[in-house]
Amino acid sequence: MDSALQYARDHADRFVEELKAWLRIPSISTDPEHDAQTRRAADWLAQRLRDAGLKTVDVLETGSAESPGHPVVYAEHHVSDDAPTVLVYGHYDVQPPDPLELWDQDPFEPVEVDGDLVARGAADDKGQAFMHVKAVEAYLQSGDGLPVNLKMMVEGEEENGSVHLAPFIEANRDRLAADVVLVSDTALFAPGVPSIAYGLRGLAYVEVELEGPARDLHSGVYGGGVENPINALARMIADLHDDDHRVTVEGFYDDVRELTDEERAGFRELPFDEARWQEEAGVEATKTEAGYSVLEGTTARPTLDVNGIWGGYTGKGAKTVLPSKATAKISCRLVPDQTPDDITEKLRRHFETHAPETMRLTFRNLHGGHGAIVDTSAPAMQAAAEALEGVFGQRPHFTREGGSIPVVADFKRLLGLDTVLMGFGLDSDAIHSPNERFGLDRFHQGIEASVRFLDAYARQAEDR
Amino acid sequence: MDSALQYARDHADRFVEELKAWLRIPSISTDPEHDAQTRRAADWLAQRLRDAGLKTVDVLETGSAESPGHPVVYAEHHVSDDAPTVLVYGHYDVQPPDPLELWDQDPFEPVEVDGDLVARGAADDKGQAFMHVKAVEAYLQSGDGLPVNLKMMVEGEEENGSVHLAPFIEANRDRLAADVVLVSDTALFAPGVPSIAYGLRGLAYVEVELEGPARDLHSGVYGGGVENPINALARMIADLHDDDHRVTVEGFYDDVRELTDEERAGFRELPFDEARWQEEAGVEATKTEAGYSVLEGTTARPTLDVNGIWGGYTGKGAKTVLPSKATAKISCRLVPDQTPDDITEKLRRHFETHAPETMRLTFRNLHGGHGAIVDTSAPAMQAAAEALEGVFGQRPHFTREGGSIPVVADFKRLLGLDTVLMGFGLDSDAIHSPNERFGLDRFHQGIEASVRFLDAYARQAEDR
Incomplete structure (x- = not known):
């Protein structure tokens, strides 16, 4: 050697x-x-x-x-x-x-x-x-x-x-x-x-598309008469977390292996500098699931984040469009023993249940990992x-x-x-x-x- | 002639x-x-x-x-x-x-x-x-x-x-x-x-940008520890309407000239074909402010619609990013005697009040009209x-x-x-x-x- x-x-x-x-x-x-x-x-x-x-x-x-x-x-x-x-x-x-x-x-x-x-x-x-x-x-x-x-x-x-x-x-x-x-x-x-x-952690990564009007509409002519898919998608995203920043998808936490007391003690012994972590992340505050430290929240607890969103007019200036569609890429970090297939299905059921009845929902499973x-x-x-x-x-x-x-x-x-x-x-x-x-x-x-x-x-x- | x-x-x-x-x-x-x-x-x-x-x-x-x-x-x-x-x-x-x-x-x-x-x-x-x-x-x-x-x-x-x-x-x-x-x-x-x-109707058209982390973060490393600006912006957008589809911005309806009984009678006399209107709009249902017809809602009542939204990764495939920013173009259709300046200020106050304290809000007045x-x-x-x-x-x-x-x-x-x-x-x-x-x-x-x-x-x- x-x-x-x-x-x-x-x-x-x-x-x-x-x-x-x-x-x-x-x-x-x-x-x-x-x-x-x-x-x-x-x-x-x-x-x-x-x-x-x-x-x-x-x-x-x-x-x-x-x-x-x-x-x-x-x-x-x-x-x-x-x-x-x-x-x-x-x-x-x-x-x-x-x-x-x-x-x-x-x-x-x-x-x-x-x-x-x-x-x-x-x-x-x-x-x-x-x-x-x-x-x-x-x-x-x-x-x-x-x-x-x-x-x-x-x-x-x-x-x-x-x-x-x-x-x-x-x-x-x-x-x-x-x-x-x-x-x-x-x-x-x-x-x-x-x-x-x-x-x-594992991963379940999906894409959710909400289609309202069959075409982009003029917001002056139609605004006030039809539901806007961006507003509707925003409501669905807002409803994905409760006030404790826990994910509201039904059954989401069913298979989560809870941290042992020993593990939590091990986490506390680590030389974790939260101020420095915030600086590295470029944030002014942390935000975790209630009851968990930042270290636990980012490594041993499951999460849900929107990774991307788009819809309507995103160019320069002001286009008064009432858009036909809005789309979001959404992913969950998983912990043992959650599985990507199970969580993806729970996400699918959640969105199907919560989408406005008058809109067409397209749910795509982009990928997952254990x-x-x-x-x-x-x-x-x-x-x-x-x-x-x-x-x-x-x-x-x-x-x-x-x-x-x-x-x-x-x-x-x-x-x-x-x-x-x-x-x-x-x-x-x-x-x-x-x-x-x-x-x-x-x-x-x-x-x-x-x-x-x-x-x-x-x-x-x-x-x- | x-x-x-x-x-x-x-x-x-x-x-x-x-x-x-x-x-x-x-x-x-x-x-x-x-x-x-x-x-x-x-x-x-x-x-x-x-x-x-x-x-x-x-x-x-x-x-x-x-x-x-x-x-x-x-x-x-x-x-x-x-x-x-x-x-x-x-x-x-x-x-x-x-x-x-x-x-x-x-x-x-x-x-x-x-x-x-x-x-x-x-x-x-x-x-x-x-x-x-x-x-x-x-x-x-x-x-x-x-x-x-x-x-x-x-x-x-x-x-x-x-x-x-x-x-x-x-x-x-x-x-x-x-x-x-x-x-x-x-x-x-x-x-x-x-x-x-x-x-x-008049118009007040603004752009709202929410910045959380100073840079795009890896959702695996940071997810569960920081607030996501797309999720936060979605919550703010969701909160802009109540269950009656009325706009929740404080004072939004203060200067609205209510329709007279005569006007409402005139609206009812018009040969309005709601099924045909829905077909033209390409929607399966209408959505109006509670208590108003589609015709009233689209011509004589003020509205709020998101015209565009973007943030994070919007390309092909699955990028596991926890984005730094999310932005929305939002506009209100106004009716007499609402003024674009007043409603824009009310929107500004609303967003400033409702933005998460830990995020940087940028509010841009794009344009307005009476x-x-x-x-x-x-x-x-x-x-x-x-x-x-x-x-x-x-x-x-x-x-x-x-x-x-x-x-x-x-x-x-x-x-x-x-x-x-x-x-x-x-x-x-x-x-x-x-x-x-x-x-x-x-x-x-x-x-x-x-x-x-x-x-x-x-x-x-x-x-x-």
Whole structure:
């Protein structure tokens, strides 16, 4: 391991330049106009994996002729039938960069600012996925050799709901067989405060469209005589929360696994600086479900947010239109044991029940993902803790994350595998926002942690 | 008058072709990118007025260097100091054509469909303004000579709140001196049912923006901890009406002139076909302020409608953003004696009071206009009634219109003039909507009515 660590230190600058080249490829998976670029990002990665020395590297298609998907970059390096197998997962696709005008620069022309690499995808997830590529290279090119059998799958649809990933995993069960999954797509609890996420939230994302008049009407001629779909949709949205900021959808909380007293005590012990959190979020106050702290509200409680809304005239000036339609994108963050299918159905019933009878409701299920909770005493979790302690000089906290990595639930369900979430992001990385960034110190710490994890996990397996 | 009427009949087809040429010019006044086209529409009209034989024709600038306006096309033809003077008003600007995909054709390439001319501006107001141009041509070119002194002003900012018109009228008081104003920018009560509008609604149009987080946030990381500005704006919009569909803004109804029993009786006598109205509006049910009919609600009661809303991610797919901002365009239709300034201030106070304390509210006054009521017994109103009876063979109804023609209030306030609203539109003309249209039969009836009005009004003045 020591040669690998030294190799990573010696080639640190080159690793950053390589990452920049990857970040220049706008692999926006949700936008069909970027399909060619998305594939280019996959091909680019495959070549780096070959350069790293991995024996098998493939760009595998997903989806079908009717519903083509972005490819999965798959690599494999077998060491010994006796060694344990680690499956590293990441994603090479990125969020759309808009609103573009709020970026200080081109989102796809990475620049270094105060030690951070600023670009769309810097932290989520190209920067973090690339750490493992470089850790593997460090083992294979330094002469140390890999201590475990390594498999790596980097997908291209994470920001679009990983719609073709579960079928891909099912179809490749044998190929993907492993002992544990390692993912870096989460955050450190705070700068210099190492943590391992043991919980993730799920997601149910829908679109609701309300159509009133069959065409846009003149608000002078018709105003006062017909119901306005924007006003009606606004009422429906307003009614989605009660005064305690609890979601009013019937049965919404039925399957929520309540926090244990122990967990709540753990949350209170974390060095959480609420004032700083507010500053990072750019808000003047917090707003949580009654009875829960901000940390609990954002990681261990389900939510409902409108992600987008549009209707009527949205251009310059004043168009006196009484619009035909109004549409909202609405998503719920879920916690175990809520399921996306169940919550989506409850949302559907809610909107169908509450839509004005005289309007046409269209309800679209855009996507969903399961939440997850992992046992913190598992060998791989303890190996991760050891790795982080080696890098940071202190034992990591076990935390929960508010975001969704639906594939974690898929790995459990389809492959029977637990996932170690060893992420190096920070909430201030502005992922999904303008000026997304990733600290280069954390990029290098992540490479070292990946090297240390593979070593620690191999020893754990030997000991057993 | 008879030669003029014969001339109009003889040249009917040419008049239509000329109107088509005008409709081909996309004079969208609210869109700065169309400024050159808007001016071209003015110049085109000026040339037609010169061709008609009017002695003085000018394209007069409006606004100032800091706030340039679209020009007013002004024409004048003096007959005799003893004759009364009629000021004809119209507008050559049109609404934006979007949503473009709902048009059956190019909105600026007029086509004849089932006797209708289909194009943006066909009815509102190029088609109707052009009727008077052709009526004047008929008098001047047929040898009859005009029976009145005629002034004509056709502005280019009606669809953008006529922002520079009141200062223009003030600056041109002497030039515009007249006995009455004649406007065709309203509708017949129904096909074949002639009517004269004696009431118009005003308008107060504002934009409300709510900003929560200083930037777009990841809904997984922050969802459940901060208030969402779309959800908050939706709540504010929902609270703008009570269960009786009355507007909840404090003092909103203070200055509303209630309908008299006589007026309400008049409304009931009108041949109003609610099923047909619903069909034209493309709605499955009506929705009015409790206690008022559809006809009352759409013409004689004030309203509040959201004209547009936007915020967050509105593209394809599912972006899990917790947005920084949400914005709505909101307008009220006003009735006498509500004033746009007062209602705008009441809206401002309402939103300032109801906005969440932790969010930044931006309130923009986009524009406003006064409503109007004209005495139906005035000589010009009776002359209009005579003219319509001549065209249709039946006495017209006196009605109120739901739309706004703010200049009508300006003519009263600044020039002391009443306005005769002798419009030939129909609610089914789809003004402000895709596939706007104007019946060619009504175009020709309007020309005849204009010829007859000028004659009748000249006789009325002689009689006095």
